[in-house]
Each structure stands twice: as C-alpha cells, then as structure tokens.
Amino acid sequence: MTAPSDPIFTLPRGVRLKWDAVRACHVLLGPERALMLDDIGHAIMTELDGASRVSDIAARLAARFSAPVDVVQPDVADFLAGLHAKRLLEAR
Secondary structure (H helix, E strand, C coil): CCCCCCCEEECCCCCEEEEECCCCEEEEEECCEEEEECHHHHHHHHCCCCCCEHHHHHHHHHHHCCCCHHHHHHHHHHHHHHHHHCCCCEEC
C-alpha cells in the first residue's frame, strides 16, 4: 500500500527511537534491525507526533534551521517514505 501524498507517519508497534551509547548516535530500532540516524534524520524523527503531516514537519524544520521550506520538504518526504518502505514507519 502506498502512502498518501501528505501523510501522517507514526512509529509502528515494536519500533522505537533510542540513543545508542555504544555507537554514540541515535538509532531507530525495529524488529531485528537498527538504523543509525545522523543529526538530520534524528531531527526529522523527533518531529513525528502522530498528528503532523509531512508538510507540517517540513515547515517546522525549515523554520528551526532557517532553510527554505521548498528545499526541506522533498528531503523530509523522501526520508520518511524510505522508512515507510522499510516498514519502520506507518502512514495514514
């Protein structure tokens, strides 16, 4: 199933965001997998609140980092869509 064009993403059951002291980075932990996040990935993941659409998240990040929203939004959408394709996020 494909995600809508401006979906709301959430962490599915069994997936969580965690600080990994051994790797000294944030990781997204899923069943039998761990995805290390850079600062940008972590910033995007911390904006997931179960109510915000991709456009809302991109707007907040653009304001936070003083960047043009039309540059930020495609990157945010691609990042979240990639995690959705790997079943590390659910979309509604």
